[in-house]
Amino acid sequence: MERGWGQKSSKVSDVVNPEVSSNPFEHLPTEILEEVVRILRKKKLMKKYLRWIILPQLHTLDLSLEGCEDRNKPVEKQMFEHLKCASLKCSMLKNLKLTHNVLNEENLIGFLPTFKYLQVLDLAWTSAGDNCMWALGTHCKYLRILSLLCCEVTDFGIQGLCLDYIEKEDDEDKRISKASDLEWQENCAPPRLSNSLEILHLNRTNVTDKGLQEALRKLRSLKILGHESTVEVLGEMHREDWENTEKRNKIPKYALSKILFDIRNEQTSIDRLQRMVFLCPSITGFKLCTIIDCCPNLRKLTLYKSGGKTGPIVEKKEYSNIQERKTLGKLQELTLRATKISTDDLITLMSSLSLKSIELEKCETFNDDILQQAYDQHSFPNLEYLELTKCHFFGEVIQ
Structure with a gap:
């Protein structure tokens, strides 16, 4: 027979039994619940109490299996149940980490659209592919950070992320700004992923230069585009206009504030770096070792x-x-x-x-x-x- 609250137990795990007692975390405010989660993670007890902390007021959920050696069918089933539970209870979830999760893409597509208010999503080393990107582009309009490291995403998936891009947004913004009623403004300016996404990690995916160009053109708020070819792609996008002084001043600027590149890449030339800095006025920092390695004859x-x-x-x-x-x-x-x-x-x-x-x-x-x-x-x-x-x-x- 299952033990209840009033019965003695020699095991800590028996003190709280979800089958016969109420959840002791159920009425905790978000701030305290997040602190409980932090402590459980620090003490490596998250796996044991995970089902207890999946509550409506939860803002951050870590279902990653990084470092987990035992990724068998029972583990996959358990992760499926946890994500299913979160999709039903945590409609206001803001941060979700699924790194190294064993769930297939079909399951991800089924659950991710329910988290409409996600701001940070880590899908590194998962089965997430192009269909998953289209689901995110359709439903998750508030995403600011998306990690797709080592995912099977292609240029088609980037199209999905840019689904709500509006080419003539300037005209629309001017029209909306004239509205006097705040509610009417909000109705006229629905949230768009193409405006909210600030950090996108695409290293070791199947995205080509064409996909990177589309991401740079249409995801206007991108501050970091994590890919080894970012400098080369952006440097080549406006190469012809760069040669003409008049056209150079009309080249659109980008929001990128940080660039990462491999100095061993022969395609990373000084000219391309110069164009990159010109096109991205928010880049103000530098690493001296990069200057020394790239410009030894300075x-x-x-x-x-x-x-x-x-x-x-x-x-x-x-x-x-x-x-x-x-x-x-x-x-x-x-x-x-x-x-x-x-x-x-x-x-x-x-x-x-x-x-x-x-x-x-x-x-x-x-x-x-x-x-x-x-x-x-x-x-x-x-x-x-x-x-x-x-x-x-x-x-x-x-x-």
């Missing part, structure tokens, strides 16, 4: 950030391997103006033996110690010009 480097504000100073640390530091060996002119840069990167830039000119303005990272370390390495034998402006953490100049 003679002049200027880094500028408008607004004059720099980030927090990186904590000082000792660099015992400064002699082994990889630098821009041919760099002659270095100019940094109101640039957020780490201590390590600044020392790297100032370690070039060929430096003739250094101009630093509002560089809060720069201090005596950095200059001393660079000086100890090569004594600046070719330096002809040094200008420091508003570098408040620099005190004593080396004699």
